Amino acid sequence: xxxxxxxxxxxxxxxxxxxxxxxxxxxxxxxxxxxxxxxxxxxxxxxxxxxxxxxxxxxxxxxxxxxxxxxxxxxxxxxxxxxxxxxxxxxxxxxxxxxxxxxxxxxxxxxxxxxxxxxxxxxxxxxxxxxxxxxxxxxxxxxxxx
Amino acid sequence: xxxxxxxxxxxxxxxxxxxxxxxxxxxxxxxxxxxxxxxxxxxxxxxxxxxxxxxxxxxxxxxxxxxxxxxxxxxxxxxxxxxxxxxxxxxxxxxxxxxxxxxxxxxxxxxxxxxxxxxxxxxxxxxxxxxxxxxxxxxxxxxxxx
DNA sequence: CCCCAAATTATAATCACTTCAAATTAAAAC
DNA sequence: GTTTTAATTTGAAGTGATTATAATTTGGGG
Numbered sequence: 441x442x443x444x445x446x447x448x449x450x451x452x453x454x455x456x457x458x459x460x461x462x463x464x465x466x467x468x469x470x471x472x473x474x475x476x477x478x479x480x481x482x483x484x485x486x487x488x489x490x491x492x493x494x495x496x497x498x499x500x501x502x503x504x505x506x507x508x509x510x511x512x513x514x515x516x517x518x519x520x521x522x523x524x525x526x527x528x529x530x531x532x533x534x535x536x537x538x539x540x541x542x543x544x545x546x547x548x549x550x551x552x553x554x555x556x557x558x559x560x561x562x563x564x565x566x567x568x569x570x571x572x573x574x575x576x577x578x579x580x581x582x583x584x585x586x
Numbered sequence: 587x588x589x590x591x592x593x594x595x596x597x598x599x600x601x602x603x604x605x606x607x608x609x610x611x612x613x614x615x616x617x618x619x620x621x622x623x624x625x626x627x628x629x630x631x632x633x634x635x636x637x638x639x640x641x642x643x644x645x646x647x648x649x650x651x652x653x654x655x656x657x658x659x660x661x662x663x664x665x666x667x668x669x670x671x672x673x674x675x676x677x678x679x680x681x682x683x684x685x686x687x688x689x690x691x692x693x694x695x696x697x698x699x700x701x702x703x704x705x706x707x708x709x710x711x712x713x714x715x716x717x718x719x720x721x722x723x724x725x726x727x728x729x730x731x732x
Numbered sequence: 733c734c735c736c737a738a739a740t741t742a743t744a745a746t747c748a749c750t751t752c753a754a755a756t757t758a759a760a761a762c
Numbered sequence: 763g764t765t766t767t768a769a770t771t772t773g774a775a776g777t778g779a780t781t782a783t784a785a786t787t788t789g790g791g792g
Contacts (some may be wrong), residue, residue, distance in 0.1 A: 457738060457789050479780080494741050499780070501739095515663025519749090520779055533699070533707055542705050550696035553679070553716055559688050560721035561679055562729075568697055569713050575706035583708075603758050603769060625749080640772050645749070665780090666748060 443470040443525060450510055464490050465501045469511070469525050476514055476522035476541050516541065516569060531567060535574035537581075544570065589616040589671060596656055610636050611647045615657070615671050622660055622668040622687050662687065662715055677713060681720035683727075690716065 444466040448458050468485035469477070477485075483498045502523055505511035512524040516534050522541065531544040551566055578584050590612040594604050614631035615623070623631075629644045648669055651657035658670040662680050668687070677690040697712055724730050 455738095459739065459789070461740070480778095492741085495779095496742085496781080497740055513663070515661075517659075517661025517663070517667070521663070533705065533709075535707065536710070542707075544699065544703060546699075546703055548694065548696045550694045551714055553690065553692075557690060557692055558718075559679065560724075561681065561688075561716070561718040562724060563679075563716050563718035564682070565718075566714060566716045569715070570699055570707070570709050571711045571713075572704075572707040572709035578706075578708060601769095605758070605770065607771070638772085641748095642750080642773080643771055646770080 443473070447505065447510060450508060451504075454508065456504065461486070461490065461493050461497050462501050464493070465498060469505075469523070473525045476524050476543075478520050478522055480520075482523070514541075529565070531569070533570040533572065535577055536571050537573055537577035540574045540576070544568070589619070593651065593656060596654060597650075600654065602650070607632070607636065607639050607643050608647050610639070611644060615651075615669070619671045622670050624666050624668055626666075628669070660687075675711075677715070679716040679718065681723055682717050683719055683723035686720045686722070690714070 444463060447466045447469075448463065451458050451462065464486045465482060468482045472481060472485060479495065479498050479502060482502070483493065483495050486493050486498065502511060506513055506523075509527060510525075512527045514522040514524050514532065516522070516532060518534075518539055526543070529547070531546070531548075533542040533544055534540070548568060551568065553561075553563055553566075573581075573583070575584075590609060593612045593615075594609070597604050597608065610632045611628060614628045618627060618631060625641065625644050625648060628648070629639065629641050632639050632644065648657060652659055652669075655673060656671075658673045660668040660670050660678065662668070662678060664680075664685055672689065675693070677692070677694075679688040679690055680686070694714060697714065699707075699709055719727075719729070721730075
């Protein structure tokens with residue numbers, strides 16, 4: 441089942457309307473699932489087929505999906521939110537220079553807060569963010585001694 | 587040596603001017619070091635004694651300190667940047683409901699990316715963010731079966 | 733086909749920050 | 763102490779991402 445089909449079903453299940461705009465947003469999410477698109481990027485893709493879609497609609501739909509837990513918001517302090525169709529636990533590696541973002545699908549077994557360090561919180565999730573400099577940026581900066 | 591003294595010294599060491607504005611910003615950082623203040627919060631504190639300081643100056647000074655590696659920017663996807671005078675490696679625990687932020691000073695030994703997972707990046711830092719619901723918010727939501 | 737709550741839209745607003753250019757000032761040089 | 767000057771400060775205007783508003787349109791049940 442494609443992502444589009446899945447999301448359409450979930451929308452219907454919850455009595456939400458399935459508009460053409462939403463269908464194309466679902467398709468864009470599927471198409472760009474590999475690189476954590478921003479709302480602007482989704483808008484751009486959707487407008488290739490539906491030129492009058494508004495940014496508000498994109499945000500509205502993405503937020504709906506997040507609420508339905510079918511989409512994950514990823515905020516790495518870049519000044520904008522990225523959206524990730526992979527809602528499984530995974531981590532991120534971010535290039536400080538160019539903003540390139542890579543998924544890390546490895547688990548870190550130790551990352552767990554024992555009750556005495558949890559300050560009474562109910563912990564619902566955790567995320568590891570690695571920061572560094574990607575190959576391209578090392579190249580550009582002449583950091584690679586070839 | 588107080589934080590103010592330390593920062594004044596470091597400024598002088600680098601040939602930077604020590605203005606009254608900067609001194610009061612250093613004091614505010616010291617006073618609020620426990621709760622990761624935002625630029626706005628620093629501004630508010632500084633204005634209690636120096637009512638005409640501008641937000642631009644606060645940002646300018648904070649960014650200077652970050653550049654000098656005497657201050658750490660913490661961005662947890664809340665839509666604004668917090669500043670942390672503790673530049674040691676440590677992690678964070680964030681309440682999703684009220685935004686309360688707690689430092690975690692425990693190390694996680696396993697959190698390391700082996701070269702085959704590093705995608706060629708030079709990794710310079712990592713950060714673990716735990717999310718959950720704090721005691722106060724559990725209380726408010728009646729989640730505590732007392 | 734009709735209805736109407738839900739969805740979409742354009743426009744304007746907001747929020748956190750950044751840029752800019754003119755006025756001020758710390759501190760080095762005299 | 764006075765002068766000099768480059769760094770700093772300032773408020774106003776600008777940005778870019780996101781959100782609010784209110785009028786218009788529409789999916790889909792009846």
